[in-house]
Amino acid sequence: xxxxxxxxxxxxxxRGQQVTLSCSPISGHRxxxxxxxxxxxxxxxxxxxxxxxxxxxxNFPGRxxxxxxxxxxxxxxxxxxxxxxxxxxxxxxxxxxxxFNEQFFGPGTRLTVL
Amino acid sequence: xxxxxxxxxxxxxxxxENLTVYCNSSSVFSSLQWYRQEPGEGPVLLVTVVxxxxxxxxxxxxxxxxxxxxxxxxxxxxxxxxxxxxxxxxGGGGSNYKLTFGKGTLLTVNP
Numbered sequence: 001x002x003x004x005x006x007x008x009x010x011x012x013x014x015r016g017q018q019v020t021l022s023c024s025p026i027s028g029h030r031x032x033x034x035x036x037x038x039x040x041x042x043x044x045x046x047x048x049x050x051x052x053x054x055x056x057x058x059n060f061p062g063r064x065x066x067x068x069x070x071x072x073x074x075x076x077x078x079x080x081x082x083x084x085x086x087x088x089x090x091x092x093x094x095x096x097x098x099x100f101n102e103q104f105f106g107p108g109t110r111l112t113v114l
Numbered sequence: 115x116x117x118x119x120x121x122x123x124x125x126x127x128x129x130x131e132n133l134t135v136y137c138n139s140s141s142v143f144s145s146l147q148w149y150r151q152e153p154g155e156g157p158v159l160l161v162t163v164v165x166x167x168x169x170x171x172x173x174x175x176x177x178x179x180x181x182x183x184x185x186x187x188x189x190x191x192x193x194x195x196x197x198x199x200x201x202x203x204x205g206g207g208g209s210n211y212k213l214t215f216g217k218g219t220l221l222t223v224n225p
Contacts, residue, residue, distance in 0.1 A: 042202075043202065044215075045212040045213065045214070048212055090156050092156070102159050104159075106156050
C-alpha cells in the first residue's frame with residue numbers, strides 16, 4: 001500500500017509570493033490534516049479535511065488555506081509569504097480522523113522563504 | 115488552549131543505557147499518541163493509549179498513560195543507536211478532530 005505522498009519536497013520562495021503544496025493520502029483514507037513544524041514551535045495544527053469539508057482549523061492567519069478534492073487529495077495554499085512561514089509542512093491521513101485514529105504522515109514539504 | 119510539555123528537550127546517552135521521557139499537561143486528553151520522527155521524514159506512530167493508567171509495551175519501549183489522563187511517559191530499556199530520533203507526544207480530545215503535539219524530545223544514542 002503506497003504511503004502518503006507530498007509534492008514538492010523542497011521549495012524556495014521569496015517574501016510576498018504565494019505557494020501551493022499538495023498531499024495525496026493513503027488509498028481509502030478520507031481525513032487529511034496539515035501541520036507546520038518549526039524548531040521553535042514544534043508541530044502546529046493547521047487544519048483537517050474530511051470528505052471535502054474542513055472540520056477543524058488551527059490558530060493560523062487567513063493567509064493559510066486549504067481544500068480537499070473528491071478523491072481525498074488535498075492542497076494547502078499560503079499567500080503573501082513571510083519569512084516566518086519557512087518551515088516543514090506535514091500532511092497526515094487517516095481513515096476517519098479524530099483522536100483515536102492512527103495518522104500516517106508524509107515526508108513533508110520543506111518551504112524556505114527568502 | 116491545550117498544551118503538552120515534553121521533557122527533557124534533548125537527551126544524549128550511550129548505547130545500552132535506559133531512559134525515560136515525559137509528556138505533561140494540565141488538560142485531560144481522550145487519547146495520547148507517541149510518534150518517532152527521523153531526519154527528513156514525517157513522524158511515525160509508535161503507540162496510542164486511551165485508558166487512564168494504561169501501560170503498553172513495544173519490545174524495549176514501555177508507554178504509560180497517567181491515571182488522570184493528563185500525562186504520559188516513554189521508557190526505553192537498553193537503548194540502541196537505531197532509537198535515535200525526535201520523540202513526539204500528541205493528545206486528542208473528544209469530538210475535536212485535531213491532535214495537539216508537544217515540541218518533542220530529541221534523543222541521540224551513541225554507539
